[in-house]
Amino acid sequence: MDPQALAITVLLGSFFVMIFLRFPIAYAVALSTVFCLGVQGLSFATLCQQMVKGISSFSLMAVPFFITMGVLMGSGGISEKLIALADACVGWMRGGMAMVNIVASYFFGGISGSAAADTASIGSLMIPMMADQGYDVDFSTAVTITSSCEGLLVPPSHNMVIYATTAGGISVGSLFLGGYMPGALLAISLMIGSYIISVKQNYPKGSPFSIKAFFKQLSVSFWALAAIVIVVVGVVGGAFTATESAAIAVIYSLFVSVFVYKGLDWKGVWHSLEECVNTLSIVMILIATSNAFGYCLTTLHVPELAAEGITGLTHNPVLIALLLDFIILVLGCIMDMAPIILIATPILLPIATSIGIDPIQFGIIMVLNCGIGLLTPPVGAVLFIGSAVAKRPMEKVVKATLPFYLCMIIALLLLTFVPDITLAIPKLVGGYVSPIQNPLGPVFIH
Numbered sequence: 001m002d003p004q005a006l007a008i009t010v011l012l013g014s015f016f017v018m019i020f021l022r023f024p025i026a027y028a029v030a031l032s033t034v035f036c037l038g039v040q041g042l043s044f045a046t047l048c049q050q051m052v053k054g055i056s057s058f059s060l061m062a063v064p065f066f067i068t069m070g071v072l073m074g075s076g077g078i079s080e081k082l083i084a085l086a087d088a089c090v091g092w093m094r095g096g097m098a099m100v101n102i103v104a105s106y107f108f109g110g111i112s113g114s115a116a117a118d119t120a121s122i123g124s125l126m127i128p129m130m131a132d133q134g135y136d137v138d139f140s141t142a143v144t145i146t147s148s149c150e151g152l153l154v155p156p157s158h159n160m161v162i163y164a165t166t167a168g169g170i171s172v173g174s175l176f177l178g179g180y181m182p183g184a185l186l187a188i189s190l191m192i193g194s195y196i197i198s199v200k201q202n203y204p205k206g207s208p209f210s211i212k213a214f215f216k217q218l219s220v221s222f223w224a225l226a227a228i229v230i231v232v233v234g235v236v237g238g239a240f241t242a243t244e245s246a247a248i249a250v251i252y253s254l255f256v257s258v259f260v261y262k263g264l265d266w267k268g269v270w271h272s273l274e275e276c277v278n279t280l281s282i283v284m285i286l287i288a289t290s291n292a293f294g295y296c297l298t299t300l301h302v303p304e305l306a307a308e309g310i311t312g313l314t315h316n317p318v319l320i321a322l323l324l325d326f327i328i329l330v331l332g333c334i335m336d337m338a339p340i341i342l343i344a345t346p347i348l349l350p351i352a353t354s355i356g357i358d359p360i361q362f363g364i365i366m367v368l369n370c371g372i373g374l375l376t377p378p379v380g381a382v383l384f385i386g387s388a389v390a391k392r393p394m395e396k397v398v399k400a401t402l403p404f405y406l407c408m409i410i411a412l413l414l415l416t417f418v419p420d421i422t423l424a425i426p427k428l429v430g431g432y433v434s435p436i437q438n439p440l441g442p443v444f445i446h
Contacts, residue, residue, distance in 0.1 A: 003040070008300050011036035011293075025339050026282070029289040036296045047292050054291025055284055062172070063283060065246030066158040068276045069227065070117055072253040075264055075272045078224045082107040083125060085221040087206065088214040090191075095198025096206030097130045099191055101140070102147040106187050107225065109151020115374055115382045118148035123389040135203055137390055138400035145386035145397070146404040147190055149371035152337075153183035153364060156231045156246065159337055162287065163363045166294075166345040170359050174426040176232050178360045181421050182368065186411045193407040223256045283338060290342035303347045310351055317355035321416050324348055328366055332373015336381065340370050358434045361415070361422045368412050375401060 014035050018028035033047055086103035093099050104126070105118050123144040130140035152159060155176035164170040197203075227249050234245040257264040264272065297303065310323060327348065331340050345366065352362040374382040377394070383401075387394045415421055426432035 004300055007036050007039050007296075008302060008305075010039045011296050011300070012302075015293075019335065025336060026285045026289050029286070029293045029339065029343075033289065033292045033296055036300075046295070050292035050295045051288035054288045054294075062161050062241075062243040062246040063158045064276070064280045065243065065250050066156050066161065067279055067283070068273070069156075069246065069249045069253045070158075071272045071276050071279075072250065072257050072264070072269070073224065073227060075257065075268060078108065078257075078261065078263070080125065081217075081221045081224055081261070083122070085214075085217040088210070088217040091206030092209045093195065094205050095135075095194050095203040097126070097133055097135060098140070098143045098194040098198060098203070100206070101126045101130070101143050102150075102187050102190050102194065105144075105147035106150045106154060106183060107221070109148070109154045109183070115145075115148040115151055115371060116385055118151045119145055119382050119385045120389060122148070123386055127390050133204060136201070136400070137392055138396045139197065139201075141386045141390040141392055141397050142401040142404055143190070143194055144389075145375055145382050146401060146408060147187065148382055148386075149368070149374065149408070150183045150186050152367050152371045153179040153186065155179050155228070156249070157367070158283075159341060159367055159370075160363065162283075162338060163341050163345060163366065166342055167349055167359055167363065170363065171432065173232075174360055174432040175363055177426040177429055177432075178364055178422045179367075180425055182364050182411070182415050185414060185421060186368070186408065189407040189411045190404060193403050197403060223260050227253055227256070286338050287342060290339055293343060294346055297343075297346060303350055306347050307351045307354070311354075318417075320351065320355050321357065324352060325365065325369060325412060325416060328369035329372060332370050333376045333380075335373070337367075337370040337374065340373070341366060353436060356436055357416075358419060358423060358436050360426060360432065360434075361419050364422045365412070365415055368408070368415060372405070372408050372412070375405070 011032050015028055015032035018031065019025070023031075030047070034044065037044060037046055083100060083104045086100040086107060087096075090096065090099040090103050101122065104122055108118050108122055109115075123141070127137065127140045127144055130143075131137050151157070157176075157179065160175045160179065161172055164172045164175050230252055231245045231249050234240040234248070239245075240248065254269065258266070258269065310320060313323070314320060328340065328344060331344060348366075349359060349362055352365075353359060357365070374380055377383065377398070383394060383397065387397050390397070423432065423434065427434075
């Protein structure tokens, strides 16, 4: 075996072995990098240099601010306000509480940017509420965990910032704008699935729609929703960078949580900041070690070899696009979202752009793929959180989630093969110009 093949085998082989042995992902990434450098006879100082380089980015400064904003707003009594607003919008439908759950997740996801936070906060309120009104608990849990993935697509999302940085400086503002319609598409697909099941199970309707009740709840929830406006409008309009808008949003969310909704006292604020530090330390360690791992991938020309391997299987762009989706879905079953974005983006993005998929579109595709991975064993963090909140066996929840997996896959395929779902708003509002000169369009025909 030649030295390059040996180094690649050691890097990827040791990494996946440690993943299956349930090593913490940061340790698996760092140790596999150390083994690879050792096989190549390179100095271990390279590991330290690349780790420091990985987190020495101005764009990444937005990540801790977005995490802090989400924790503060999530702990400040926002969930109840957004559930009431969603109820005023869609509670009148058959299976109204399931619809409320889905729409509330869309609203709350735009604040927290975290599927796990959405499941824990919305789920702790909605699952018991749905059970009291006659909904099956497993169905209620399935609706909660699948709709929580909307928060990964709806801005502001710190995972999108990580993708933008890893992909080579993609506009964060355009990426934020690109998430709105995919998030809405996912919500609509889940609502259709919920409606079909609700009709079949004869789940109840809610109160008739009232325009007065809607505007009343909108006025109450305005303060929470305004945080999204500050971030997105500020970034897209050029008034702030992503980092500056995130910092302003933290100050705003602190004010709203403590003084407007009064869901947090100062002791609660310190507890929230402690939670932020714990989350941020994990994220930053992953970013640092993944950059060193990515350095090894690049020097060993793994992205080029992967591209040649995939295109060697088929030259059909439809099959290549489906293969990219499949690869990310499989990775999502064994890895968390951030490391997938950090490790897979440098490998898969060049392949995606070569068949006419825009970098913004691919970012949304990757995020949704990873979101589905959060709902699948053995590493499905959101699946575990939902099962714990509902106090239901994971196997029962997975069975109830099967129809919603289908809804999410349909949304994923539409995002893969219809670029304008993602790119229409960035082009119309943000003036985004795609680097893909000849986008392949809805049917990917050469």
